[in-house]
Amino acid sequence: MLAYSALYTAHFIFDTPYDAQPVWTVFNVISAAGILIALAVNFAHMRAQFGQQAVTVSRLGTYALFYANAALAIWFFRNWVHLLALEEGESVSVHSDVIWLVIAVLIPLVLATTRWRLWRKSVSDIGSPVEGS
Numbered sequence: 533m534l535a536y537s538a539l540y541t542a543h544f545i546f547d548t549p550y551d552a553q554p555v556w557t558v559f560n561v562i563s564a565a566g567i568l569i570a571l572a573v574n575f576a577h578m579r580a581q582f583g584q585q586a587v588t589v590s591r592l593g594t595y596a597l598f599y600a601n602a603a604l605a606i607w608f609f610r611n612w613v614h615l616l617a618l619e620e621g622e623s624v625s626v627h628s629d630v631i632w633l634v635i636a637v638l639i640p641l642v643l644a645t646t647r648w649r650l651w652r653k654s655v656s657d658i659g660s661p662v663e664g665s
Contacts, residue, residue, distance in 0.1 A: 541640045561611055567605050569644040576597040577649070599646055604638045607631050610658055 578598045581591050612632050615624065625634075 538640070541636075560615075563608065564612065565640070566643050567601070567608055570643055571601050571605055572599075573646055573650065574601045597649070599644065600638065601642050601646070604635065604642050608635050609640075611635065 574594070578594050581594055584591060609639050611628055614628060618624065
């Protein structure tokens with residue numbers, strides 16, 4: 533996820549000397565998969581914290597990441613379906629372009645944060661003793 537986030541950001545920031553439409557088509561498919569996987573992971577992490585009475589920074593971060601991921605999913609899939617439904621020669625609206633800019637900022641943030649959280653959890657799980665042994 534981190535490598536993809538870096539490639540996505542680099543492709544978005546730097547001007548490309550070639551037709552970028554095929555590249556964005558591939559990025560959109562990979563983005564869709566990454567967004568859905570991250571949404572499932574973040575929902576599972578948020579659900580694991582249901583029922584806790586104490587409000588902690590970790591819990592607030594978990595909820596914020598899930599809702600940012602949910603907003604990203606809604607915006608991304610709405611814009612992607614709209615993009616796929618365009619007729620030949622038709623262009624996207626300014627509104628859609630602005631949402632694509634927001635999506636381009638959120639994808640690396642949400643996917644990299646989710647990856648970092650998973651990596652941190654897996655590292656902490658490696659050092660913990662196995663139950664039942």
